[in-house]
Amino acid sequence: MLDLIIKENKQLSDQYSLLILTSPVKLPEILPGQFAEVRVDNSPTTFLRRPISINYVNYATNELWLLIQKVGDGTRKLCELKTGDVCNLVFPLGNSFTLPADKKSQVLLVGGGVGIAPLLFWGSYLNEHGYACNFLLGGRSKSNLLQISEFERFGNVFTTTENGSYGERGFVTQHSCLNDSNFDYIYACGPTPMMKAVAAYAARIKANCEVSLENTMACGIGACLCCVTDTTEGHLCVCTEGPIFNITKLKWQI
Amino acid sequence: MANLNINIGKLQLKNPVMTASGTFGYGPEFSDFMDLSRIGGIFVKGTTLRERQGNPYPRMAETPSGMLNAVGLQNKGTEYFINHIYPNVNSIDTNILVNLSGSTIEDYVEAARMLNELEKIPGIELNISCPNVKEGGMAFGTSCSSAAKVVKAVRTVYKKELIVKLSPNVTDISEIALAVEAEGADSVSLINTLLGMAIDSEKRKPILSTVTGGLSGPAVKPIALRMVWQVAQAVKIPVIGLGGIMNAGDAIEFILAGASAIQIGTANFIDPTVSITVVDGINDYLDRHGFQSVSDIIGALEV
Numbered sequence: 001m002l003d004l005i006i007k008e009n010k011q012l013s014d015q016y017s018l019l020i021l022t023s024p025v026k027l028p029e030i031l032p033g034q035f036a037e038v039r040v041d042n043s044p045t046t047f048l049r050r051p052i053s054i055n056y057v058n059y060a061t062n063e064l065w066l067l068i069q070k071v072g073d074g075t076r077k078l079c080e081l082k083t084g085d086v087c088n089l090v091f092p093l094g095n096s097f098t099l100p101a102d103k104k105s106q107v108l109l110v111g112g113g114v115g116i117a118p119l120l121f122w123g124s125y126l127n128e129h130g131y132a133c134n135f136l137l138g139g140r141s142k143s144n145l146l147q148i149s150e151f152e153r154f155g156n157v158f159t160t161t162e163n164g165s166y167g168e169r170g171f172v173t174q175h176s177c178l179n180d181s182n183f184d185y186i187y188a189c190g191p192t193p194m195m196k197a198v199a200a201y202a203a204r205i206k207a208n209c210e211v212s213l214e215n216t217m218a219c220g221i222g223a224c225l226c227c228v229t230d231t232t233e234g235h236l237c238v239c240t241e242g243p244i245f246n247i248t249k250l251k252w253q254i
Numbered sequence: 255m256a257n258l259n260i261n262i263g264k265l266q267l268k269n270p271v272m273t274a275s276g277t278f279g280y281g282p283e284f285s286d287f288m289d290l291s292r293i294g295g296i297f298v299k300g301t302t303l304r305e306r307q308g309n310p311y312p313r314m315a316e317t318p319s320g321m322l323n324a325v326g327l328q329n330k331g332t333e334y335f336i337n338h339i340y341p342n343v344n345s346i347d348t349n350i351l352v353n354l355s356g357s358t359i360e361d362y363v364e365a366a367r368m369l370n371e372l373e374k375i376p377g378i379e380l381n382i383s384c385p386n387v388k389e390g391g392m393a394f395g396t397s398c399s400s401a402a403k404v405v406k407a408v409r410t411v412y413k414k415e416l417i418v419k420l421s422p423n424v425t426d427i428s429e430i431a432l433a434v435e436a437e438g439a440d441s442v443s444l445i446n447t448l449l450g451m452a453i454d455s456e457k458r459k460p461i462l463s464t465v466t467g468g469l470s471g472p473a474v475k476p477i478a479l480r481m482v483w484q485v486a487q488a489v490k491i492p493v494i495g496l497g498g499i500m501n502a503g504d505a506i507e508f509i510l511a512g513a514s515a516i517q518i519g520t521a522n523f524i525d526p527t528v529s530i531t532v533v534d535g536i537n538d539y540l541d542r543h544g545f546q547s548v549s550d551i552i553g554a555l556e557v
Contacts, residue, residue, distance in 0.1 A: 219523040223279040226314035
């Protein structure tokens with residue numbers, strides 16, 4: 001548990017904020033896919049911490065990024081934090097994405113909406129470790145496509161919007177890049193229907209596929225057993241056994 | 255530095271602060287955050303004779319100043335606890351207490367018999383108040399006769415501290431407390447969660463997979479405090495108070511109302527180190543008011 005300081009709150013749109021946090025002490029080692037339980041102060045209607053994916057870590061500047069969508073009172077309050085404010089985090093929590101076995105692997109990271117958050121950190125990590133990345137990012141409209149220029153630093157970026165305002169029109173699973181490539185490893189984070197569609201595609205082309213789940217949580221450390229998902233090993237906590245699961249372990253009807 | 259030692263029947267506590275079942279795992283989950291030996295005891299996750307998968311997701315709904323849960327006693331069973339968890343927790347320098355639930359009296363008795371053999375488990379908390387399982391649990395805790403029956407049966411096989419955890423979902427909690435005291439309970443703990451529900455009006459659906467669930471957190475504190483006060487006046491055995499305790503001030507209120515010790519539950523989810531803060535805060539309170547010992551303020555409410 002650590003008090004971090006807001007270095008900057010970049011309002012990406014009326015719906016999203018990128019919180020850039022820093023710490024008086026050196027940040028611990030954080031793995032891509034892990035998350036933080038963020039305490040929400042001064043919100044009378046918010047009782048529990050909010051589990052938020054770690055969007056990016058820069059050890060050189062001791063910065064940690066959280067990309068937050070305003071969904072309810074808690075996230076709205078977090079999006080109002082100002083430079084210099086204290087933000088209390090329990091982190092890093094959960095497991096992480098698994099590196100592909102081979103550096104020649106064809107790797108695709110698929111994100112939908114705010115679900116792109118952990119993929120930026122994962123893409124930077126893959127890039128740093130010598131893997132070529134492809135990103136397929138989708139949103140309802142152009143205003144839901146986030147951090148495109150950040151992603152472009154780490155690989156090829158393909159985009160879709162449902163209304164066609166940017167990139168190809170449709171869902172991520174309808175993008176033409178899926179027709180003429182043969183991906184070995186697919187990583188997805190976004191709305192559950194999107195992840196299930198990506199999982200079905202991955203199963204069809206026999207790609208290894210990991211998804212990041214975001215079940216509602218209370219504790220984040222495996223104590224309350226509220227956030228479970230049904231797996232081949234029974235009910236497992238998304239907070240400690242996940243949030244990253246290989247689709248072969250999940251009991252999804254795909 | 256005041257004396258924080260307290261005895262609950264046969265249990266010796268270094269301080270009156272314990273963590274509530276279902277909110278603290280088995281203890282090691284919190285060892286990255288705090289020194290487990292600093293608290294008076296840990297009530298481990300609700301255990302049943304046989305493995306239970308618990309209820310389907312969603313199991314949790316955040317509510318004003320609290321939360322509903324419908325976990326449904328997910329655990330791997332008593333034998334698994336004995337063989338795989340007990341060896342990892344029996345060296346923790348505090349009281350490790352097992353919260354035991356069952357769907358039949360025979361199940362309670364068999365599990366209690368097995369737990370009685372564990373040298374480093376000084377007591378069990380008989381859960382006759384879980385609102386989230388169809389059979390058993392709360393069914394035993396909401397009538398005097400069934401509560402008495404299960405306590406009487408377990409008492410014949412369990413020789414160490416027998417704590418009975420009471421349900422608030424009753425008309426008169428004192429009657430149930432008296433019934434379990436009469437059958438040999440060494441102490442009572444209260445309250446378990448209050449039965450509640452939450453609805454997603456946009457979807458016109460309940461939020462929990464089980465429709466109803468157990469409410470905890472500061473929202474329930476005034477009710478818990480009232481019930482602890484009533485029960486402490488009714489029984490002679492020690493009372494352990496819980497329900498929405500978030501800080502030392504809350505804990506002291508329960509002790510003044512008659513609790514000899516307290517448990518911290520839902521607050522562990524928001525601050526995993528809160529139990530230690532509460533220990534320190536109780537000590538500060540005693541020093542500030544010139545009390546030598548925490549036992550000086552048990553039931554010291556001036557009405």
